[in-house]
Amino acid sequence: MPETAANETVRPLSLNQIQAQLSRCPSLPSLSSINKALQELLGAEQRYSAQISEIIRRDPSLTSRLLRLVNSVYYGLAQPVNSIEEAVFYLGIRQIRQLALVTPIIEDFQRLTRQCRFPWREFWQHCIGVALLTREVLGTVQTPMDESDYVAGLVHDVGKIVMAWSFPEHFAEIHRQAVAGERDLTDIEREVLGVDHAELGALYLERQRLPDLMVQAARYHHQPDKAERYTALVASVQVADLLLRAEGIGCSGNYLPVTREQCQSCAGWHLLFPNPKEAEQAIAQASLQRSLERLPHILEGLV
Template sequence: MAPATAAENALDTFVGRVQDISTIPAIALKVLDVANDPNSGAADLKDVLETDAALSARVLRCVNSSAYAVRTKITNLQQAIAYLGLKQIRNLALTASVSEMFRTEVGIDPYRRTGLWRHLVAVGICARLIAKRRPLANFEDAFLAGLLHDIGIILLDQYSHRHFRELIGRLDQGRPLCELERNVFGFDHCQLGEEIARRWSFPENVRAAIAHHHNGVMYRGEEVDIIRCVAVANLICSLRGISSVGRNLVQIPLWAIQGLELTKTDIVVLAQDMDSEIQDNRALFEL
């Protein structure tokens, strides 16, 4: 076995620090466990959510928002799961729990944690929209992959804030974000996110999107369409001013656009339709 490189050592050390002080709320990891288990069902998800009354209340508030147009108010999780289905409630629960990572505002112009959160939710919404129109059967998985695709960025911010400030100071160089990250940290947010996702047992399609949303041209696995949806959604949101770090450094992912057989007109229409999608799902940004 070849000796580990300096970059690999740097990544392993960083991941160890994150593992020692888990950032993602425990309830989110329990929800992911249910999502990963093919033998789990609605009752299992309900049991997990009921251990956190505040989270359950936030999920129910979102279910009763204008986004889902319920005719009669839904008052319990069993009704919510029956109405929206297991995957949508899973996504709402994860959105609500992961949002806790962004509660403490930190501003390093042009970056804001709240701006990164808005980017993650918007990419999730847009990835789901693209997946529906392709159409892909697992479009709710596209939302989850989009929501978590940049999880590595918030971890860099929280666990190495001094170096993260240095990174943000270099954004005006105009180089791709991953390249800047590798220069500062020795690894990038995709590599960090992929390793954390593996250790925390994220679903395979989410792990693939985290790892490859900036460069999926060489990916040959089964999750290629999810990766493409997230990559195109990332582009659209960044072009519309909803970027991860306050600057649009996203390179056009031709491999994803061509793979999904999207035309220039398709991209324009998707970008236009994002406004109404975000408005309809505004409750997600406030969870």
């Protein structure tokens, strides 16, 4: 469908119609089983780069992303890195773990979105950027214990991917209206389809019997004050999402402008910093600004 003309045949659907179509949407194996061998090895006390390198070699896509990332401008290496062992040395355990998480998930996502015109590469950058920044935001108030914060940030917009696969005509019409940047995306989605991407993503994740943490992040990342559980995590996803939009990093599909003031006045910010001292807030802002400045280089290496 041309994105310059409205599709008069698109009508909002009932919840029953939406659920029926969701039942046909493929499952994403990567969300429930993510490179277990690598995860177990990275969690072990003895972390030998040779062993990690051997596992990475079994996955050509992960190898490609690994070498592309380590040679990106962010790392500023004088000589290109061509060996996996050297790449593991430079990147460290945390970056390798994140790469192992993101590679199969993004590849699954890409299979679901091939039929829809959309700036998908910039969208993947948005999702990964939110994943990375969610950890940074959450880290200002508590110590992350595992990779759940990263995964929650990565899948927060899964509803848009599901929408593109399940309701391609609605998705195209929503995008056509959204690019004007005059209305919030969720308002357009509810008007055109009958449900927004946050609720659609949560319904999909529930249907796939995925962890409640992921469901909460998808459903409430625009309204973390309504989250029933994992409030700090969901609040961190909202703040990360808004900060990337304000900085123009990647493309979430929501073209309504966001200011830095809005980032610090949103529900998520107030949940994380309910009684902030001016000095503490300034430290958090400075830390997040440094992370935002690094992100474009990291994302160029990943996507």
